[in-house]
Each structure stands twice: as structure tokens, then as C-alpha cells.
Amino acid sequence: MAAVRTSSEVALNRAAIVAVLVATLIFLAPIYWIASTAFKPKELAVSVPPTVLFQPEVTPFIRLFTKRVQMQKPVDPQVYEAAPWWEKRIYDGGERVLKVGKDVQLSQYPNRFMNSLIVAVISTVLAVGMGTFTAYGFSRFKVAGEADLLFFILSTRMLPPVVVAIPMFLMYRMVGLNDSHIGLIILYVAFNLSFSVWLMKGFMDEIPKEYEEAALVDGYTRMQAFFKIVLPEAATGIAATAVFCFITAWNEYAFALIMTNRRAQTAPPFIPSQIGSGLPDWTTIAAGTFLFLLPVAIFTFLLRNHLLRGVTFGAIRK
Amino acid sequence: MAHIELKNITKKFGGHTALTSLNLEIADGEFFVLLGETGAGKTTTLRLIAGLEKPTEGQVFIDGVDVADWGAAERDVALVLQQYSLYPRYTVRENLEFPLKPKIRRLPDAEIKDRVARAARTLRIEHLLDRKTDRLSGGEMQRVSIGRAIVRKPRVFLMDEPLSALDAKLREALRTELKNLQMQLGATFLFVTHDQIEAMSMGDKVGVLNHGRIVQTGTPQEIYNNPRDTYVASFVGSPPMNLIDGKLVDNRAVMAPMNFELPLSGAGNAADGRPLVFGIRPEDVYLESGAPVEAHVHDVENHGVEKILTLRVGDTMLRATVPARTDVEIEQPVRFAWNPDKVVLFDKGSGVSLRHAS
Numbered sequence: 001m002a003a004v005r006t007s008s009e010v011a012l013n014r015a016a017i018v019a020v021l022v023a024t025l026i027f028l029a030p031i032y033w034i035a036s037t038a039f040k041p042k043e044l045a046v047s048v049p050p051t052v053l054f055q056p057e058v059t060p061f062i063r064l065f066t067k068r069v070q071m072q073k074p075v076d077p078q079v080y081e082a083a084p085w086w087e088k089r090i091y092d093g094g095e096r097v098l099k100v101g102k103d104v105q106l107s108q109y110p111n112r113f114m115n116s117l118i119v120a121v122i123s124t125v126l127a128v129g130m131g132t133f134t135a136y137g138f139s140r141f142k143v144a145g146e147a148d149l150l151f152f153i154l155s156t157r158m159l160p161p162v163v164v165a166i167p168m169f170l171m172y173r174m175v176g177l178n179d180s181h182i183g184l185i186i187l188y189v190a191f192n193l194s195f196s197v198w199l200m201k202g203f204m205d206e207i208p209k210e211y212e213e214a215a216l217v218d219g220y221t222r223m224q225a226f227f228k229i230v231l232p233e234a235a236t237g238i239a240a241t242a243v244f245c246f247i248t249a250w251n252e253y254a255f256a257l258i259m260t261n262r263r264a265q266t267a268p269p270f271i272p273s274q275i276g277s278g279l280p281d282w283t284t285i286a287a288g289t290f291l292f293l294l295p296v297a298i299f300t301f302l303l304r305n306h307l308l309r310g311v312t313f314g315a316i317r318k
Numbered sequence: 319m320a321h322i323e324l325k326n327i328t329k330k331f332g333g334h335t336a337l338t339s340l341n342l343e344i345a346d347g348e349f350f351v352l353l354g355e356t357g358a359g360k361t362t363t364l365r366l367i368a369g370l371e372k373p374t375e376g377q378v379f380i381d382g383v384d385v386a387d388w389g390a391a392e393r394d395v396a397l398v399l400q401q402y403s404l405y406p407r408y409t410v411r412e413n414l415e416f417p418l419k420p421k422i423r424r425l426p427d428a429e430i431k432d433r434v435a436r437a438a439r440t441l442r443i444e445h446l447l448d449r450k451t452d453r454l455s456g457g458e459m460q461r462v463s464i465g466r467a468i469v470r471k472p473r474v475f476l477m478d479e480p481l482s483a484l485d486a487k488l489r490e491a492l493r494t495e496l497k498n499l500q501m502q503l504g505a506t507f508l509f510v511t512h513d514q515i516e517a518m519s520m521g522d523k524v525g526v527l528n529h530g531r532i533v534q535t536g537t538p539q540e541i542y543n544n545p546r547d548t549y550v551a552s553f554v555g556s557p558p559m560n561l562i563d564g565k566l567v568d569n570r571a572v573m574a575p576m577n578f579e580l581p582l583s584g585a586g587n588a589a590d591g592r593p594l595v596f597g598i599r600p601e602d603v604y605l606e607s608g609a610p611v612e613a614h615v616h617d618v619e620n621h622g623v624e625k626i627l628t629l630r631v632g633d634t635m636l637r638a639t640v641p642a643r644t645d646v647e648i649e650q651p652v653r654f655a656w657n658p659d660k661v662v663l664f665d666k667g668s669g670v671s672l673r674h675a676s
Contacts (some may be wrong), residue, residue: 106558210402215368216390232407284462297335 034293036278037286042093045282059089060283064291066090067098067105109288112270117295118181119266120249123188127245128238130189131196132204136230138197139204140212150201153194161191162254167256179260187259195248196241203237206229239306243299250296267292320381320473321346322367322504327376329530331364336362337530340376344523345476349500349507353517353554354527360510363527366510367391369662380473385582398468400479403463404451410462411447414438417470437465440499456487458654464496473508481516492619493520514554518542545662548669553598557626559597560636563666571596578611578631582658593666599659602627602660603638605646609655615646629654 005013034102039056069159070089083091090097098105134153138146160288168187169178177183215225216224230240257269271288274281320469322344331338337359344350354360359550365371366378369390377384385393396417397403404413414434425433433534438444441461446454454462460480467475480496481489497520511517517524518538525535526549534546545551551559564573570581571595582596605627613629613636627638627646638654647651663672 061495149663208402210399211405212367212407213390214397214399214403214466215416216370216465217393217395219391219394219422221391224420229405 014186031293034286034289037283038290040283040284040286042281045286049087057089058086059093059258060281060287061291062086062096063093063281063284063286064109065106065107068095069098070094071096101217108270109267112265112267113291115181115260115264115270116250118290119188119264120246121183122181123185123192124152124242124246124248126185126189127192127196127249128200128242130243131193131200132161132231132234135195135200135204136226138201140209146302150198153197156190165254165258166253172259177259179262179264181264183255183259184266187250187255188245191252192245192248196245199241201238203234203241206237207233233290236306239303243303243307246299247296277310322362322474322506322508323333323379323382324366324458325364325375325377325379326362327378329359329366330374331524337366337373339422340530340532342525342532344506344508344533346641347504347523347666349497349509349520351517351521351524352508352527353512353514353521353524355384355553359530360512360527361478362530364397364508365511367393367474368395368397369464369475389419394470394473396472396475397428398460398463398475398477398480401484403466404454404459406452409448409450410443410454410465412449413462414469417466426520427613433469437469439503441465441495442470451531452575454530456484457492460484460492464499468499473503474508475500477507477509478526479507479511479637482511482513486497489516496520515556518554524554526553528553543660544671544673545597546671546674548595548597548664551662551664551671557598557637557639559599559662560603561637561664562596562598562634563592564594564596566594566663567579567591569612573631575636580610580656580658593667594672595664595666597662597664598636598660600622600637600639603629603636605638605640605644605652605653605654607653609653611655612651612653613647615650615652618646618648624655 017054032219036052038060039058040054041057042050042056044051071094073093075096080091087097137143138150141182143149172178177186211229211233212222212225215229216222220228251268253268254298256266260266260269267288271285271292274285274288322342324340324342327337327342328335339364340359341364343519348635351488351625352360352363362371365372367380369385369388369392370649372386380393380395387613400590405416408416410442411434414437415430418430418433425481434447435444438447443458443461443465446458448464450585451459451462460483463480474543481613484492496509500644509516518541521538522537524538524541526533526541528549534541534550541550541554545554547563562573564571566572566582568583571580573579574593611633616630616635617620617628617629619626619628619670622642624639624642625644625646627640629636629638640646665672
């Protein structure tokens with residue numbers, strides 16, 4: 001960046017900042033909507049015009065994590081007084097928390113959330129790991145029919161996956177993979193692998209092969225050179241690829257809806273299934289969605305430095 | 319330390335032939351420079367010896383043993399490249415330790431420490447040991463690269479244009495240092511370069527490579543004074559040897575295009591009347607008032623200790639190195655002669671020197 005700037009450059013710079021701010025506001029608006037709804041009292045969730053200032057409460061989260069039933073008659077004041085604070089919030093809403101003996105019955109949300117985590121993390125690790133090795137192979141060795149193979153790998157993304165949802169479902173049911181973690185993981189690895197291979201190939205090509213050759217000459221095997229030299233150099237690419245794969249797997253809705261219903265159901269199809277009939281409880285749904293957004297936000301935040309360099313495809317490395 | 323021999327090496331990359339029946343011998347403790355233009359096959363030769371490439375045909379011997387089945391790790395050679403030979407995430411110390419830590423020849427920690435310290439002292443990089451390699455200057459990087467090679471006491475040092483990315487001053491300094499280092503270690507060096515000054519100043523022996531073939535091998539003096547063909551003549555030397563088409567008639571060199579003549583004795587009658595190329599180094603062309611040929615000064619380059627003149631005779635240009643005190647101006651008519659003892663005759667058709675042909 002030049003030390004001296006002309007006035008037109010300054011003006012341009014200001015305009016750019018304003019444009020970025022406006023875009024950020026537009027993108028953040030739905031996030032704000034979800035977040036604020038998640039902390040609203042139930043009655044304010046659907047108020048017109050929308051309530052902006054309100055006393056935030058965590059009741060939607062308590063409802064999210066518990067099983068409840070509507071009470072026919074008001075709660076016994078003694079029971080109410082003896083209840084912990086979070087249970088009182090439920091009584092206040094005219095409901096009571098379901099219990100087995102003394103134990104509070106949890107809703108299905110934590111379980112669905114765990115399913116999402118298991119499926120997304122494992123499929124990301126597999127897709128990125130396989131992608132990294134495959135990309136290294138394509139990048140460093142002469143592979144017969146390299147261009148054709150790479151094109152074939154890319155071509156698996158040319159069809160919207162949903163098109164094959166029905167045949168996939170039938171096949172999965174036949175081999176007993178439906179409603180299982182492993183079934184979803186296989187699907188998500190298959191979606192992400194081509195992307196991972198192509199992205200990682202770009203990053204691998206950027207790493208000078210001289211580094212490994214120096215290690216080979218120094219007495220290391222190809223495998224040792226790969227782990228000691230190539231992998232640390234590829235960290236940026238791996239991080240960027242992992243974020244993309246994780247987001248895809250985490251947000252996937254259609255296949256999760258079709259392939260799973262109970263054991264392995266992930267959060268995306270679960271959350272809307274809680275709308276139910278009658279008046280939907282938007283605050284609880286918003287609370288579920290809000291929590292669902294956090295892992296991706298945290299993951300992306302942790303890898304932000306890598307990601308920034310990663311999405312420029314290493315263009316600023318040299 | 320080791321003796322290296324390449325026998326009848328041919329290397330093809332798909333349809334492209336990089337090296338053609340190459341024979342090369344490097345004696346134990348020799349500083350051998352492989353000189354050639356970009357794409358001549360220098361780096362390929364080096365990589366074949368390092369074990370990073372396999373020859374299509376032919377054999378590589380290290381100390382008399384055919385190493386065809388040896389991987390790069392087992393050959394125990396060290397490689398210094400123009401760039402990228404340092405690991406970017408490591409400190410200088412870690413880079414120097416790295417070659418001492420592979421499983422196949424892991425050294426005890428005390429020995430590693432000792433060797434790193436010694437290499438750092440030799441190369442005067444002790445103050446840089448804890449610095450990350452991306453915080454080094456070009457010259458420091460190359461010193462560390464050389465350090466990575468010397469810590470191991472390899473059988474042979476392979477250097478691929480290690481000085482080419484450096485600026486002129488540093489290049490000169492490291493040239494001397496590297497040569498001293500080689501003498502101090504008594505090691506076998508194979509040094510690849512496209513810079514004929516590096517080749518001449520550093521090599522015990524020089525091999526000139528052209529289009530995948532070794533054209534000539536010899537001491538720098540042999541290569542300079544007695545080039546095997548017109549390619550070597552024009553490639554080695556700065557400014558290069560003058561090459562003028564002509565014929566030999568009665569002990570006189572008759573230049574074809576402009577018909578000027580110069581005396582030349584002792585070439586023998588065999589060459590009489592044949593189309594030839596006369597080669598003469600610029601320092602063997604001199605100006606004299608009574609000299610046989612008249613020319614015009616086309617250009618003057620002042621180099622301080624000397625001037626390099628470009629002389630024009632008709633359409634023919636030739637260079638002459640003259641003392642700096644020579645006072646000439648552009649377009650001034652001058653007379654010149656040559657040192658007939660220094661003239662090299664090449665066959666016009668094949669380009670091969672007549673001295674080498676027989």
C-alpha cells in the first residue's frame with residue numbers, strides 16, 4: 001500500500017467501507033432475527049410490528065431441551081416454590097416438564113445435535129483426508145489418464161444430488177444403511193470428495209516439490225517427507241477445504257430428511273419437524289436454530305486466518 | 319567422498335529426450351562444473367545422480383557401485399538448489415538438524431548438536447540459528463542451504479545453480495567461499511550452472527552440455543584455449559570468441575564475406591581450400607598502425623581495466639579487448655591483426671575444431 005494517498009483514493013476507500021458495511025448488515029439481518037427470536041418471550045415472537053426492545057430470557061432454550069406437556073389446571077403453589085428456576089419458567093408457560101421419577105426427560109434436540117456433529121465431523125475428516133492424499137498423488141506422480149480421472153471426479157458434482165435421492169433411498173434401504181450414521185457419512189463424503197480433491201490439488205500444486213525432494217535426498221522416505229514437510233505446508237489448504245466440507249455436511253437437509261427419521265436424524269430435518277400443528281412455537285425453533293449455527297461459526301472463526309489465505313487459492317503465497 | 323561415473327545415460331521424458339548417451343566421470347575430491355544453457359539437461363543429470371529420476375538407459379556408478387536400485391535416501395548425496403531447499407516452517411537450526419534425523423541414519427543428539435555448531439561456524443551463520451528461514455536474506459538462505467548439505471558429510475555435493483538467484487556482489491563472495499569450502503572439505507562437488515564465469519572460476523574440471531550431450535570435458539584452461547567446437551567457443555568466454563568464416567590459402571586466412579586476409583602459419587596443408595571458421599579470442603586481436611586489415615570502430619565498451627571494441631570490416635563484426643588507455647572513438651578507422659598462434663580452426667560444416675577432429 002502506498003504511503004501517500006490521493007484524495008480520490010481516500011474517497012474510494014470510504015465508499016468501499018460503506019459498501020462492505022451495508023452488505024454485512026444485509027447478511028447479518030436474518031442472523032439477528034434468529035438470535036433475537038431465540039431470546040424473546042413467546043408472545044413477542046410474532047408481534048406486529050416486530051419487537052426490538054425486550055427483556056431477553058432463556059426460556060426458549062429450556063423448552064428446547066426438555067420434554068413438556070400442557071397442564072390442565074394451574075400448578076400447586078408449593079410445588080412451584082420448590083421447583084428450580086428453570087422449571088418455574090415452564091410452569092409460567094402453563095406447561096410442566098416431563099420426568100421419569102426425579103430425572104428430567106430431555107427432548108430429542110441434544111441427540112439430533114450430536115448426530116449432526118458426529119456425521120459432519122467424521123465425514124469432513126474422511127473427505128479432507130482422502131482428498132488430500134488423492135490430490136497429492138495427482139499432483140506429484142504421473143497418473144495414467146490423469147485429466148480424464150480428474151474430470152470424472154469433478155463430473156460427480158454435475159448432477160444435483162437430490163435427483164438421485166429416490167434411487168439412493170431404495171438402495172440404502174436394501175442394504176440397511178438408511179437411518180444410520182455410517183449411511184449419512186458415506187453420502188456426505190461422496191458429495192464432498194470431488195470438491196476436496198480439486199481444491200487440495202490446487203494447494204498441492206502450489207507447494208514446491210523441491211521441499212520433498214530435499215527431504216528424500218536427506219534420507220527420508222516419501223511417506224515421512226509427506227507428513228513432515230508437505231502436510232504442514234498444506235495446512236492452509238486443508239483448513240479451507242475442511243471448512244467448506246463441514247458446512248456442506250452440517251447444513252445438508254434433503255438427504256438427511258429422506259434417509260433418516262429417528263436414530264441418525266440430524267438437526268436440519270429435526271428442527272422444522274418441531275413446528276407441529278396449531279400455533280408454532282417460534283422461539284423454541286429459533287433457539288434450536290441459533291445453537292445449530294454456532295458450531296460452524298466457531299469452526300470458521302478458529303480457522304479464519306487459514307481461511308482468508310485459503311479462499312484466495314494461495315494467490316498471495318509467492 | 320566419492321567417485322561418480324555416468325555411463326551411456328539416456329533420459330527421455332515422454333517424447334522429449336533430455337539426455338543422449340551421456341558419459342561423465344567425476345574424480346574423488348574434484349570440483350566438477352556442468353555448464354550449459356537452460357534446458358541443456360544439467361538439472362536432469364544432477365537429479366539422476368541424486369536418485370530423484372531414473373535413467374531411461376545407462377548406468378550411474380557411485381564409488382564403482384551401480385546405484386540403479388538405490389533410492390535418493392540411500393545414495394547419501396546432498397543437494398543444494400537455487401531456491402526452496404529450506405523448510406519454511408523451521409528455524410535455521412531445525413533446518414540444519416533435519417538431515418541428521420532420518421530413521422535410516424539418525425545420529426545421537428550430542429553429535430547432532432556438535433555438527434550443527436561446526437557447520438554454523440564454518441558458514442558464519444551462528445547468529446541466525448534460531449531465526450525462521452523466511453526472515454533470512456537471499457545470501458543467508460543459500461548459506462543455510464549449504465550448511466544443510468555439509469552437516470551430513472555426504473559422499474557427494476550436488477549443487478543446482480545455488481548462486482543464480484543472488485545479486486552480483488554476493489554471488490562473487492559466495493563463489494570464493496564455496497570453492498574454499500570444497501578445498502577445505504576435500505569433497506566431491508558437482509556444480510551445475512549456466513554462468514560460464516562461475517564455471518571457469520570454480521571448476522577443477524568443466525563439462526559443457528549442449529542439447530543433452532556432453533560437448534567437451536576438460537580443465538577451464540583447455541576449454542577456454544582449445545574449444546572442441548564452435549558451440550563451446552561461443553559459449554565460454556566473455557566476450558565470446560570471434561568466429562569468422564573463411565578459407566586457408568597458402569598460409570593465409572582469407573575471410574569469405576569481405577575478403578580480408580590475415581597471416582596464419584602452421585595449420586598444415588590439410589585444411590587448404592576447405593570452408594573453415596576461424597576462431598580468435600578478443601584478447602588475441604590487437605590494434606597496430608601497420609597491421610594488415612583496416613576496420614572501423616563500431617562500438618566501445620569501457621570496463622575499467624580494459625576496453626572491449628567492436629570492429630567492423632564490411633558486414634563482419636569482431637570483438638577486440640584492448641588496454642583501457644587505448645584512445646579510440648566510434649567510427650574511427652583502425653588497423654588490426656591477430657596472434658596467429660592462438661587461432662583455432664573449425665570445420666565449417668560440422669563446427670568441430672580441427673585439432674579435436676583427428
